Amino acid sequence: MISTLVRTDPWPLRRQRTDELLTRYAFASELLGFYRSLLPVQEKAYRAAEEDHPGPTDLPRYVVDRVMPTVIDVTVADGPRRLRDGVVERFCSADLPDLVGRWLSGAAQTPFEVFLARASASPVLEALKGERESPLNDRHCPACGGLPQLSYFAVTGEALVTGPRYLLCSRCGRTWVFSRMVCAGCGERSGNQMPIYREEAQFPHVRIDACQACQHYLLTFDLRQDTAAVPVVDELACLPLDLFARERGFTKITPNLLGN
Numbered sequence: 001m002i003s004t005l006v007r008t009d010p011w012p013l014r015r016q017r018t019d020e021l022l023t024r025y026a027f028a029s030e031l032l033g034f035y036r037s038l039l040p041v042q043e044k045a046y047r048a049a050e051e052d053h054p055g056p057t058d059l060p061r062y063v064v065d066r067v068m069p070t071v072i073d074v075t076v077a078d079g080p081r082r083l084r085d086g087v088v089e090r091f092c093s094a095d096l097p098d099l100v101g102r103w104l105s106g107a108a109q110t111p112f113e114v115f116l117a118r119a120s121a122s123p124v125l126e127a128l129k130g131e132r133e134s135p136l137n138d139r140h141c142p143a144c145g146g147l148p149q150l151s152y153f154a155v156t157g158e159a160l161v162t163g164p165r166y167l168l169c170s171r172c173g174r175t176w177v178f179s180r181m182v183c184a185g186c187g188e189r190s191g192n193q194m195p196i197y198r199e200e201a202q203f204p205h206v207r208i209d210a211c212q213a214c215q216h217y218l219l220t221f222d223l224r225q226d227t228a229a230v231p232v233v234d235e236l237a238c239l240p241l242d243l244f245a246r247e248r249g250f251t252k253i254t255p256n257l258l259g260n
């Protein structure tokens, strides 16, 4: 439970890990380079939201006024071309507070809308550390109701003790304990419906947890295998694993910040 109770400052670790992976995974350099440019923007939004503490009704307007302009600047300057063009088009045509409000309520949106809303609003949600009154079920975030982006096994400090499995929220970054033997997409419990794939040469600390019942997958990170891993950063770099899973007909429970 320790890692959910003791919150360390996540931003220096994210920057450092992104720099490490930029040298390790050349195939992910475009996406990781862009993420590296976004990190200071998100960190600034997180720190400001800790001070300002915007309430739920002010949140969309706050995000649009205080965060989104710099997210757009960085995307135009350093984003992959497809994302850049889509975001510029959306920025010119959309009712932006409505766009953020719909993302906050979990409405269906285009990939560009999701990126713009998520890149801008998620650091604010992360800073606010919200508490939902009645969680939907344990496959959704107890704080905001979001879907899990990934799962991970934490370091326990005791060599022979296997730690719990955590899910990490795709919206607010909150983590929560989740059963090892259950599909995080649909709740399936029979192991023969849940194939696990690995590519140990490149990703010794990562596995694909797939499910034939719902045809979803997510990536699981074993921090005991790589204690420097920062799951939310590493997940962006696992493009070959995403490709492998997609070729077998699986869809990620929810795409990551950069759309994979």
Ligand SMILES: [Zn+2]
Pocket: 141, 142, 143, 144, 145, 146, 169, 170, 171, 172, 173, 174
């Ligand atoms: Zn959440």
Ligand SMILES: [Zn+2]
Pocket: 183, 184, 185, 186, 187, 188, 211, 212, 213, 214, 215, 216
């Ligand atoms: Zn499933």
